[in-house]
Amino acid sequence: MMKEINFLKNNYPDKKIKSETVKNRPIKSKNKVPFENFININSKDVAYVLGFIWADGNIRKPYTISIVINGKDSEDIKNVFQKSGEWNYYYYDRFDNRTNKTYKNFQIQTSNKNLVNFLIDNDYDKKSLLSPTKILSKIPEEYKLYFFRGFSDGDGCFYKKNRASQYSLTGSYFQDWTAVENLFNLLNITYTIRYSSNKKSKYSQIRITNKNDIDIFGKYIYDNFDGTGLKRKYLKYCEIKKISINRIIKWTDEEITFLKNNYKTSHAKLALLLNKSRYSIDAKSSKLKLKNSHNF
Numbered sequence: 001m002m003k004e005i006n007f008l009k010n011n012y013p014d015k016k017i018k019s020e021t022v023k024n025r026p027i028k029s030k031n032k033v034p035f036e037n038f039i040n041i042n043s044k045d046v047a048y049v050l051g052f053i054w055a056d057g058n059i060r061k062p063y064t065i066s067i068v069i070n071g072k073d074s075e076d077i078k079n080v081f082q083k084s085g086e087w088n089y090y091y092y093d094r095f096d097n098r099t100n101k102t103y104k105n106f107q108i109q110t111s112n113k114n115l116v117n118f119l120i121d122n123d124y125d126k127k128s129l130l131s132p133t134k135i136l137s138k139i140p141e142e143y144k145l146y147f148f149r150g151f152s153d154g155d156g157c158f159y160k161k162n163r164a165s166q167y168s169l170t171g172s173y174f175q176d177w178t179a180v181e182n183l184f185n186l187l188n189i190t191y192t193i194r195y196s197s198n199k200k201s202k203y204s205q206i207r208i209t210n211k212n213d214i215d216i217f218g219k220y221i222y223d224n225f226d227g228t229g230l231k232r233k234y235l236k237y238c239e240i241k242k243i244s245i246n247r248i249i250k251w252t253d254e255e256i257t258f259l260k261n262n263y264k265t266s267h268a269k270l271a272l273l274l275n276k277s278r279y280s281i282d283a284k285s286s287k288l289k290l291k292n293s294h295n296f
Helices: 002-011 044-056 071-081 111-119 131-136 141-155 178-186 209-222 230-240 253-261 267-274 280-287
Strands: 057-060 062-068 087-094 101-113 156-161 166-171 194-195 201-207
Touching: 044 062, 044 071, 044 141, 044 253, 057 111, 057 267, 062 071, 062 111, 071 087, 071 101, 071 280, 111 194, 131 141, 141 156, 141 166, 141 209, 156 230, 166 209, 178 201, 209 230, 209 280, 253 267, 253 280, 267 280
Parallel strands: none
Antiparallel strands: 057 062, 062 101, 087 101, 156 166, 166 201, 194 201
């Protein structure tokens, strides 16, 4: 474009030339995301993309799908998305008034009428209120872990500080967590749902605070991890996994029976009686859903 503008200026000096600066030029600009890949979900990459769009995707009129993420995660996410079709990719700078810093964002986008209608039919336009029940019913069982991995990469957080750890999945204040609750119950994971409303933000969070249960969830979504998804979140999970305690091998049937019969005794005393750590007692009580046990 600049060569054309310079040519006109040099050869037609009296002619008014409008010069424009093109910002955010796409790295790759093609709209070739096969709709059929999403109708017949037969790959882990498509299942992951559907989970990631459920977390971070936006549908804009008339038929545009866009996802904006931190630039540092661009290569990991791009590697998955490009296996489901040829999306458009953009980098751009975003200034944050809170930190007074500029960050590089990465945007993934496509315009696809059939794909947008498919997502709308499966509640993606109402995902801040509903559970992804419809789309999960269309994903084969062996690929559902990739949907939840994509969902987690978008809205989830593995947290570790010293020996404290937590996993959380954050959504809107009115988020329906049914699908996640069903998964946690299937895996026998203890969880809590927290609601927060203040002047700055309004959201809800489903959380796991037991290291062993975090390990169970991580093993599910990262089964035979092959690099599909955000490596930094996988590595954070691995840090937590290193400090988790084996909840099965270290417990005999007699010890479990004793814990069940004496669960109202303080965990500190039980730890001494069973010659186990306080954490091991807490973890096993949580696993057995001994709700009335004393945690002191």
